[in-house]
Amino acid sequence: MSLLSHPSPELDAAPELLPLPRKLTFTPDDWQILARFWFPVATSTEVTEGPLGATLLDVPLVVYRVGGDVVVADDLCPHRGTKLSMGEDQGDGEGIRCPYHGLRFGVAGKCTSIPAHPGGTIPERMHLRTYGAVERYGLVWTCLAAAPGDEPSIPPVPHWDDPGFQQINCPWIDIEAFAGRQLEGFLDVGHFAFVHHETFADPENQVVPEYTPVQTADGFEAEYWSTVSNLPPGTALEVSDDFLWLRHYRLHVPFTGTLVVYFPDGIRLSLMNAASPVSATRTRLFDARCRNFDTDQPLSEVYAFNLQVFNEDRRVVEHQKPENLPLDPKLEVHIPADRSSIAYRRALRAAGLSQFFSA
Ligand code: FES
Ligand SMILES: [Fe+2]
The missing domain is CATH 2.102.10.10 (Rieske [2Fe-2S] iron-sulphur domain)
Structure with a gap:
C-alpha cells in the first residue's frame, strides 16, 4: 500500500520526512523520530x-x-x-x-x-x-527538525537558577556506545556497589530497595531511597551511615536524564546526563549540574571525580552486546531492580522507536 494511493488522516498529519544523512547508522525510521528532539x-x-x-x-x-x-x-x-x-x-x-x-x-x-x-x-x-x-x-x-527561532523543547535541570546553587558543566566525554545504553546505565540503581565502589558506593551495600517509576508526559520519574551515599572526596559534609538518601530521577525521552540527590539539611546535588547521539555507536555525554554545598571547592576536583565516575560506567557500557538497546522485553532478562530500565524501554517504544533500537 503506497502512502500516495491510500492517504489517511494520520498519514496526512505525519511530519514531513527530513533528508537522511549520507552515512546513516540508524534505521531510517528511528532516525526520523530522533531527529525531532533537541x-x-x-x-x-x-x-x-x-x-x-x-x-x-x-x-x-x-x-x-x-x-x-x-x-x-x-x-x-x-x-x-x-x-x-x-x-x-x-x-x-x-x-x-x-x-x-x-x-x-x-x-x-x-x-x-x-x-x-x-x-x-x-x-x-x-x-x-x-x-x-x-x-x-x-x-x-x-x-535537526527545527528552524532557527523555533521554540526549543529542553528538559529542565532542577535548582539550576535557585539562589545558593553553583552551576557547573563537567567536560563532556565520548563513549563508544549507543546513547540508549549509556542513559539506561544512568538510571540503573543496581550497579553502584559493583561499578562505583572506588568513587561513591560501598561494595557491601548491594541490595536494591523497592521503588516505583511513575509515567510523565515525556518519560517517567522515580524516587529511590537507599543508604548508598553520594559524598564526593574532600567534601566538608559529614553524613551518618544510616542516613536514607533520596535520589529523584527523571527521564526525558529519548536520552536525557536528571537526578536530584537529597543530602541532609536541604543540601542538594542536581545533575543532568544529556547523552548526545553522535551516531548509533558513539555518544558525546554532556553534563550540567548544580549544588548548594562545597561551592568553594576547586572545580578541577569536581571534574576529576566526575570523570572517574563516567569512566567506571564507560568500561561497562562500551562492551554491552548487542550495541543497541533491545526494546522487545523478551530480548533481555529483567530483575525487580530494573524497574527504571523497563520504564525507559517502554517510553522509547511509546515514542515509536523500533523494537530492536537502533541499527
Ligand atoms: S568549497 Fe569553495 S569556498 Fe567552500
Ligand atoms: Fe553508573
Whole structure:
C-alpha cells in the first residue's frame, strides 16, 4: 500500500520526512523520530567565533558565534562541499570562512562574501542550511527538525537558577556506545556497589530497595531511597551511615536524564546526563549540574571525580552486546531492580522507536 494511493488522516498529519544523512547508522525510521528532539552539541564555552565541528545523529555540523548568536549549520560549504569546521578563526567577528575558496558565512549562515567576485550577486543557494539553536544550562542545543527561532523543547535541570546553587558543566566525554545504553546505565540503581565502589558506593551495600517509576508526559520519574551515599572526596559534609538518601530521577525521552540527590539539611546535588547521539555507536555525554554545598571547592576536583565516575560506567557500557538497546522485553532478562530500565524501554517504544533500537 503506497502512502500516495491510500492517504489517511494520520498519514496526512505525519511530519514531513527530513533528508537522511549520507552515512546513516540508524534505521531510517528511528532516525526520523530522533531527529525531532533537541540535543546538546557543544558546551557554551567551547563555541567561539571560529568554526567548531560537531556531529549529531550522523549529521556533521559546524557551530560558531556571530552577532551575539550561535549558529548551527551543516558542516558543508555549498560551493564545493568543503568541511567548514576545517577553517580558521578569522578574528574579526564577521563569521566563518571556508578554507577552500574563502567564502564567508555570517549571521544566520548567510553567505556574505565570495572573494573571487567582490561585489557580485550572491546566490540564495550559497547560504548555509541552518538549524534551531539555543544556549541553556551551559550547553548549546540544536534540533535537526527545527528552524532557527523555533521554540526549543529542553528538559529542565532542577535548582539550576535557585539562589545558593553553583552551576557547573563537567567536560563532556565520548563513549563508544549507543546513547540508549549509556542513559539506561544512568538510571540503573543496581550497579553502584559493583561499578562505583572506588568513587561513591560501598561494595557491601548491594541490595536494591523497592521503588516505583511513575509515567510523565515525556518519560517517567522515580524516587529511590537507599543508604548508598553520594559524598564526593574532600567534601566538608559529614553524613551518618544510616542516613536514607533520596535520589529523584527523571527521564526525558529519548536520552536525557536528571537526578536530584537529597543530602541532609536541604543540601542538594542536581545533575543532568544529556547523552548526545553522535551516531548509533558513539555518544558525546554532556553534563550540567548544580549544588548548594562545597561551592568553594576547586572545580578541577569536581571534574576529576566526575570523570572517574563516567569512566567506571564507560568500561561497562562500551562492551554491552548487542550495541543497541533491545526494546522487545523478551530480548533481555529483567530483575525487580530494573524497574527504571523497563520504564525507559517502554517510553522509547511509546515514542515509536523500533523494537530492536537502533541499527
Ligand atoms: S568549497 Fe567552500 S569556498 Fe569553495
Ligand atoms: Fe553508573
